[in-house]
Amino acid sequence: MQARRSVRPGPALAGLLLAAALALTGCSGAADDSGGGNDSAKGGAAQSRNEAAVGPGAGDFSAEKGQRADKPPKATASHIIRKASLTVRVKNVPKALDKVRSVTEDAGGYIGNETTTRDxxxxxxxxxxxxxxVASYADVLADLEGTGKLLERTAKAQDVTEQVVDVESRIKSQRASVARIRDLMDEATKLSDVVVLEGELSTRQADLESLLAQQASLKDRTSLATITLSLSETPGKKAAAEDDDPGVLDALAGGWGAFLTMLRWIVVAVAAVLPFAAGAALLVFLWLRLVHPRLTVRRERTPAPTALGPLPTARPAPGSDDD
Known part of the structure; x- marks a missing residue:
């Protein structure tokens, strides 16, 4: 009887379990790989959709926006009209005026108006x-105040920045409007249309010129400050004496002044009486030369009366020549 070999199931079962384990491990790794690939694809698709929505260069725009946020906003240039008024008392107006001219010319300005009077x-x-x-405004004011004694000063500043910006915007719009009218005139084929467009062009051109004049005026007033300066001479005053008590020289000066005053009044009085004195002298001269001698002769011929009557006149003797 032949002996049968017995097969042990332990090694076969171990090999089968090992093969199954390897198979399961491979399937799970494949599943993991396929899942990871799907997630990556989904992430890439989402990123692509975001980039497509934002547009190309979104990253650069974000970076540029960050840089712009760091920079301060650009400030608009201010436009200010400055005016000042000064009243200064000086010893000599012409000399002070020469200094004012030199200061103004050195600063790059000019004298717009000048008026001189005397009281x-x-x-x-x-x-x-x-x-x-405007850049030399403060320096010029300081130099003008130093020409003499400052009596009065007023200063005013007016911000016209909004007005300047508004005029510039209106000029830009008006120029565009004029350009459109000219384009329409070039395309117009009817005479009536050309006439209407010419009238409209003339009106808009006039408005543009008015705006340009306003712009020029604002530019002149904001670029150049206006200073009104009044110069007046110092009134003459006699120097006060250091000592209140008058001295010898003061007495002599006072006496001499009184003498001159008296002499002046005497001369005035003599000049006033002289015509009358000349007339009286003429009357006296005529009296002494003409009237007085005749009266004297008449008195000598007339006998002097007495208490008993007039004296008898002597009769001439007989045989005299009177007979």
Whole structure:
């Protein structure tokens, strides 16, 4: 009887379990790989959709926006009209005026208006209007105050930035409007249309010129400050004496002044009486030369009366020549 070999199931079962384990491990790795690939695809698709929605260069725009956020906003240039008025008292107006001219010219400005007058006491007074660049406005004011004694000062500043911006915007729009009218005129074929467009062009051109004039005026007033300066002479005053008690020289000066005053009044009185004195002298001369001698002769011929009557006249003797 042949002996049968017995097969042990342990090694076969172990090999089968190992093969199954390897198979399961491979399937799970494949599933993991396929899942990871799907997620990556989904992420890439989402990113592509975001990029497509934002547009190309979105990253650069974000970076540029961050840089712009770091920079401060650009400030609009201010436009200010500056005016000032000064009243200064000086010893000599012409010399002070020469200094004012030199200061103004050195600053790059000019004198717009000048008026000179004199009061009842002969003191000179000058009023000038200066136009100087705004950059030199403060320096010119300081130099003008140093020409003499400052009596009065007023200053005013007016911000016209909004007005300047508004005029510039209106000029831009008006120029575009004029350009459109000209384009329509070039395309017009009817005479009536050309006439209407010419009238409209003339009106808009006039409006544009008015806006340009406003712009020029604002530019002139904002670029050049206006200073009105009044110069007046110092009134003459006698120097006060250091000592209140008058001295010898003061007494002599006072006496001499009184003597001159008296002599002046005497001369005035003599001049006033002289015509009458000349007339009286003429009357006296005529009296002594003509009237008085005749009266004397008449008195000598007339006998003097007595208490008993007039004296008898002597009769001539007989045989005399009187007979």
């Amino acid at each position: 009842g006491k002969g003191r000179e007074r000058t009023k000038v209007v200066l136009r100087v660049p």
